[in-house]
Amino acid sequence: MGLKDVVQRVPTQALWGGLLALWFLYLICLAVYRLNLSPLAKFPGPKLAGLTKWYEFYYEVVKRGQYQFLINDMHKKYESGVMAFRTADRHSKCPIVRVTPFELHVDESTFWDELYNKHPKSRKYDWMNGRFGNETSIFTTCDPTLHRLRRAPLNPMFSRRSIMAQEPTVQEKSNYLCDRLVEYMEKDKFINVARMWSSFAGDVITRYSFGFDDNHLGSEDFKACFHDAFLALSEFGHLSLQYPSLGTLMAALPDSISGAMDRELAKLLKLQRDFRTTIRRIKSDMSDPKKQPEHPTVFHEILRADLPPSEKSEVHLGHEAQTVIGAGLSTTAWAFTNATFYVLHKPEVLAKLREELWAAIPDINAADAFSYPKLEQLPYLKGVYREGIRLSHGVSARNPRLIPYPIEFNEWTIPAHTPVSMTIMNVTFDPEIFPEPNEFRPERWMNNPRAPDGQSLEQYWVNFGKGTRMCLGINLAYMELTLGLAHLFRRFKLELYETDKSDVILAHDFMLPAPKSDSKGVRVKVVGVEK
Numbered sequence: 001m002g003l004k005d006v007v008q009r010v011p012t013q014a015l016w017g018g019l020l021a022l023w024f025l026y027l028i029c030l031a032v033y034r035l036n037l038s039p040l041a042k043f044p045g046p047k048l049a050g051l052t053k054w055y056e057f058y059y060e061v062v063k064r065g066q067y068q069f070l071i072n073d074m075h076k077k078y079e080s081g082v083m084a085f086r087t088a089d090r091h092s093k094c095p096i097v098r099v100t101p102f103e104l105h106v107d108e109s110t111f112w113d114e115l116y117n118k119h120p121k122s123r124k125y126d127w128m129n130g131r132f133g134n135e136t137s138i139f140t141t142c143d144p145t146l147h148r149l150r151r152a153p154l155n156p157m158f159s160r161r162s163i164m165a166q167e168p169t170v171q172e173k174s175n176y177l178c179d180r181l182v183e184y185m186e187k188d189k190f191i192n193v194a195r196m197w198s199s200f201a202g203d204v205i206t207r208y209s210f211g212f213d214d215n216h217l218g219s220e221d222f223k224a225c226f227h228d229a230f231l232a233l234s235e236f237g238h239l240s241l242q243y244p245s246l247g248t249l250m251a252a253l254p255d256s257i258s259g260a261m262d263r264e265l266a267k268l269l270k271l272q273r274d275f276r277t278t279i280r281r282i283k284s285d286m287s288d289p290k291k292q293p294e295h296p297t298v299f300h301e302i303l304r305a306d307l308p309p310s311e312k313s314e315v316h317l318g319h320e321a322q323t324v325i326g327a328g329l330s331t332t333a334w335a336f337t338n339a340t341f342y343v344l345h346k347p348e349v350l351a352k353l354r355e356e357l358w359a360a361i362p363d364i365n366a367a368d369a370f371s372y373p374k375l376e377q378l379p380y381l382k383g384v385y386r387e388g389i390r391l392s393h394g395v396s397a398r399n400p401r402l403i404p405y406p407i408e409f410n411e412w413t414i415p416a417h418t419p420v421s422m423t424i425m426n427v428t429f430d431p432e433i434f435p436e437p438n439e440f441r442p443e444r445w446m447n448n449p450r451a452p453d454g455q456s457l458e459q460y461w462v463n464f465g466k467g468t469r470m471c472l473g474i475n476l477a478y479m480e481l482t483l484g485l486a487h488l489f490r491r492f493k494l495e496l497y498e499t500d501k502s503d504v505i506l507a508h509d510f511m512l513p514a515p516k517s518d519s520k521g522v523r524v525k526v527v528g529v530e531k
């Protein structure tokens with residue numbers, strides 16, 4: 001009698017009962033393994049987090065981007081035992097906790113350099129990189145060798161020298177933004193600041209990527225921008241991390257159905273298709289000298305680079321376009337929004353900024369009035385945009401790395417290949433390094449400041465990441481923020497309109513930071529033009 005005969009003779013009910021029992025047995029063994037036998041079982045943290053990823057699911061998906069806040073609480077709640085190298089206040093804090101069955105999280109600012117800078121062979125965490133539907137881009141490529149290959153043609157396009165050549169575009173967009181502000185003043189209408197800066201940053205990076213832009217700055221109330229669409233995508237990311245096929249499913253749905261489900265997400269899905277169409281067009285135009293852009297663009301250069309054909313496919317370059325444009329737009333616009341809000345919220349900051357800008361730009365019509373080489377030297381302006389970036393976080397989510405050998409951390413040995421994450425805000429809001437971290441204080445960046453351990457404060461300037469995976473667009477971000485803020489505050493008098501701190505403070509971590517969900521946005525009115 002074969003297995004088939006045995007199965008046929010067993011009553012169906014008993015068969016299902018047996019399968020269920022086996023499944024329960026499997027779950028019990030899994031629980032025993034995860035809580036007692038796994039190499040991570042010795043690390044502190046809630047039992048539920050060590051048992052199942054449903055714990056994270058609940059806080060990220062159901063409670064909408066709350067897990068990072070809970071992780072911060074875990075560090076306060078759990079005792080690590082031996083701890084003795086920071087101030088007394090920190091001794092009670094456990095710097096390492098287990099946040100899922102497979103991942104550890106560290107909250108110890110001095111460890112940032114170790115995790116992100118000292119192990120070039122570390123990889124990103126595959127599980128975390130499927131959330132945006134752009135899994136072959138440089139941001140989501142986990143393997144360090146493949147990442148190096150993909151990043152190599154992009155690095156020269158974002159060097160300081162190449163970005164200096166983009167100044168005319170940033171000046172043109174800044175001037176256009178100012179023309180639009182006059183329009184709003186004449187109509188006495190408020191402006192949604194995040195959408196305005198999103199249009200600005202989006203037009204700049206799209207122009208540099210492809211040689212044209214969609215003129216979001218010219219759209220009514222800046223509504224054409226992708227601010228809300230990228231936020232919708234990043235919230236959806238929490239769900240598609242747990243169920244990766246959902247992203248593929250959404251992308252396969254007709255626009256009418258995805259649009260009915262989530263208008264902003266549907267806009268983003270359409271954008272993904274538009275990116276592929278643009279890449280296809282650039283590719284087919286490559287051999288026609290009449291169809292070449294006047295200035296080098298990111299994607300023309302990648303297509304000219306000596307790379308394997310797979311690295312020039314429409315799908316891969318579509319992913320790369322989504323990354324470059326999405327990363328260039330959302331983070332920069334939110335830093336701008338925070339800087340704009342806090343400058344207007346703190347009269348003493350506005351006064352100091354105005355004093356510096358008026359001294360540097362006595363005549364706004366002079367040929368070099370807003371020249372970048374001049375304005376990038378202004379220390380207070382630099383402090384303003386740095387605080388805008390710091391308080392806006394850049395990326396609010398934890399960012400894991402897997403190191404291919406065991407590493408030591410305090411009294412702990414972290415096993416090889418364990419996903420270990422840290423979170424930018426834990427460093428940039430560390431009160432020992434950034435006293436009164438919630439305060440917008442441009443002065444903290446002036447006169448070569450030092451951290452309490454004697455190191456330059458630059459060591460803890462981690463909003464752009466560190467090491468080989470550090471932000472590609474840092475030079476462009478600095479130029480946009482310097483010029484955009486200088487034009488805005490030198491040329492206009494502005495007032496906040498029905499806006500307070502709760503419109504910028506982080507309330508949801510969707511990987512991109514988001515304020516309270518009923519925020520109407522940071523809004524301003526233009527109340528005067530400066531001469």
Ligand code: HEM
Nearest residue numbers: 138139327328331332335394463464465469471472473477
């Ligand atoms: C204030 C503005 C910005 C902030 C705070 C910021 C922050 C970051 C952070 C934290 C990362 C992740 C680093 C890591 O994984 O360790 C990153 C990566 C990246 N950023 Fe930015 N970014 C900004 C502006 C820009 C701009 C303007 C661009 C335009 C090209 C850009 C393009 C990228 C790209 C392509 C990556 C992926 C790099 C890689 O994995 O190799 N970012 N950025």
